[in-house]
Amino acid sequence: MTLRLLHGKPSRFYALALVSVLLSCSEPSRDNRFNFAQGTAVPVVTQPAMMMDLTETLTSVGTARALQSVNVFSDTSGRVTAVKINADQFVVAGELLLQLDDRDERLAVELASVRLADAERLVKRYTTVNARDANIPESQLDDARAAVDSARIALEQARVDLDRRQITAPFAGRVGLTEIDVGDRIDTNTLITTLDDRAVLLVNFSVPEVYVERITQGTPVNVRLWDAADKAVSGEIVAVDSRIDVNSRAFIARAAIDNTDDRFRPGMAFEISVDASRGQFLSVPDVSVQWGADGSYVWVADEGIAVRRDVSLVKRMAGTILVDGDLLENEQVVMEGIQSVRAGATLKELTPTELDAGLKAAVPAYADEHGNG
Numbered sequence: 001m002t003l004r005l006l007h008g009k010p011s012r013f014y015a016l017a018l019v020s021v022l023l024s025c026s027e028p029s030r031d032n033r034f035n036f037a038q039g040t041a042v043p044v045v046t047q048p049a050m051m052m053d054l055t056e057t058l059t060s061v062g063t064a065r066a067l068q069s070v071n072v073f074s075d076t077s078g079r080v081t082a083v084k085i086n087a088d089q090f091v092v093a094g095e096l097l098l099q100l101d102d103r104d105e106r107l108a109v110e111l112a113s114v115r116l117a118d119a120e121r122l123v124k125r126y127t128t129v130n131a132r133d134a135n136i137p138e139s140q141l142d143d144a145r146a147a148v149d150s151a152r153i154a155l156e157q158a159r160v161d162l163d164r165r166q167i168t169a170p171f172a173g174r175v176g177l178t179e180i181d182v183g184d185r186i187d188t189n190t191l192i193t194t195l196d197d198r199a200v201l202l203v204n205f206s207v208p209e210v211y212v213e214r215i216t217q218g219t220p221v222n223v224r225l226w227d228a229a230d231k232a233v234s235g236e237i238v239a240v241d242s243r244i245d246v247n248s249r250a251f252i253a254r255a256a257i258d259n260t261d262d263r264f265r266p267g268m269a270f271e272i273s274v275d276a277s278r279g280q281f282l283s284v285p286d287v288s289v290q291w292g293a294d295g296s297y298v299w300v301a302d303e304g305i306a307v308r309r310d311v312s313l314v315k316r317m318a319g320t321i322l323v324d325g326d327l328l329e330n331e332q333v334v335m336e337g338i339q340s341v342r343a344g345a346t347l348k349e350l351t352p353t354e355l356d357a358g359l360k361a362a363v364p365a366y367a368d369e370h371g372n373g
Contacts, residue, residue: 041348044337046301048330052283054315054322058215058274061226062205062255066196066266068171072097075164077187085178085193091169098180098192102165108158116151123148173197196266201259202238205272206250214276215240221255226269233257237274281314281322285335289313289321298327299334299341306334306345 078100085097123144126136169175176194180186203223207215215237222232235257244251255272257264288298289311300307311325327333332349334341341347 041304041346042306042337042340043348043350044299044301044334044341045351046332046349047285047288047335049282049284049327049333051280051329052320052322053280054278055275056278058207058211058272058276060205060207060272060274062203062270062272064201064203064257064264064266064268064270066173066198067200067202067256068173068195068197069266070170070195072167072170072175072192072195074098074100074167074186074188074190074192076100076161078102078165078185080180080182080184080186083178083180083182085175085180087177088174090172090174091195092172093169095169096166097169097175098167098178100165100167100186102162105158105162105165109155109162112151112155112158116148116155119144119148119151167192169195171195171197198262198264198266199258199260201257201264201266203235203255203257203270203272204252205255206248207253207274209244209249209251210278211276212244212251214278215253215274219274219276222273223255223257223270224273225264226271232273278314281324282311282327282329283317283320283322284311284327284333286316286319286321288333288335288338289323290338296323298323299338300327301332301334301347301349304347304349306341306343306347308343 080098081101082096082099084095084099091097123141126141126144130136130141173195176196178193180190180192186192217237217240219237221235221237223235224232235255237253238256239254241252257270284298289296290298295310296313297308297310300309309325309327309331311323311327314322314324316322334347
């Protein structure tokens with residue numbers, strides 16, 4: 001038999017089909033190295049379906065906020081007598097930021113202290129008199145004791161009013177700018193300054209709902225400035241929102257990044273990258289997947305017999321496709337010779353080396369292309 005090859009030398013794309021034609025048109029000779037027990041078997045090359053973890057990198061953008069952040073206001077009105085605010089200065093919890101005129105409040109504390117001492121002396125006098133067998137009515141003694149309690153409460157209230165004349169830092173952090181000077185009069189609506197604990201920054205970002213079980217507290221993230229190519233900073237997810245947004249079909253995750261070196265500031269835009277797993281799926285060669293009227297499928301060599309397995313495509317990758325369906329792990333999926341495969345056909349599974357050897361023996365042009373040794 002003589003075959004005339006068109007369009008140059010044959011390739012592996014149709015090599016198996018060519019070998020199949022040779023086997024069906026002529027009886028194998030004694031010295032033919034590509035000899036099969038049954039000439040009707042379809043020569044194919046298979047590859048086992050392998051389980052693979054599908055990991056995708058999610059990228060989102062979020063704006064940073066400090067771990068703790070407040071706008072500082074006064075609880076009372078008054079004239080400013082001292083300002084202890086230097087922009088971007090670190091302050092400790094309880095440190096004085098601003099002082100209001102407190103002369104009236106100090107006098108009120110002194111007056112309350114005098115009244116408390118007077119009420120306590122009266123109770124002590126009644127008690128001493130009763131100890132000498134004098135007859136001080138119990139009701140009169142109770143009134144004196146109640147007066148002590150009232151005086152004590154009045155003193156505590158006066159001290160609270162005095163404390164409110166000092167505006168202090170509620171926690172350790174860095175203060176912002178202030179527009180207040182000594183002599184200004186402020187009220188409860190006057191913004192004094194801001195205070196940020198930026199040793200840790202929090203960044204909220206959006207995540208598609210398909211990853212709701214994959215993005216959890218403790219998931220590591222990489223963070224970098226949105227408009228810079230700086231080295232990424234490591235962080236982790238510290239909180240996940242409890243619901244999915246019905247419009248965006250996404251949920252909010254919150255990442256925390258260490259900022260003890262004070263490199264970043266609240267309000268900066270960050271790019272968040274998260275490596276999220278969507279689970280494990282079977283990987284098959286991309287050339288194995290076929291399409292029919294009812295969807296995609298692959299051919300499997302089941303004890304030498306061609307069996308169709310319906311699959312659904314999950315993700316395309318370089319040279320492979322991740323699928324889900326009836327396919328089982330390690331089943332031999334047909335990757336070459338698919339054109340001649342039919343349901344129930346007898347298959348002859350070859351290795352790539354056996355295929356090359358058979359082609360060299362059957363097709364001289366193929367042997368010229370790949371060498372005769």
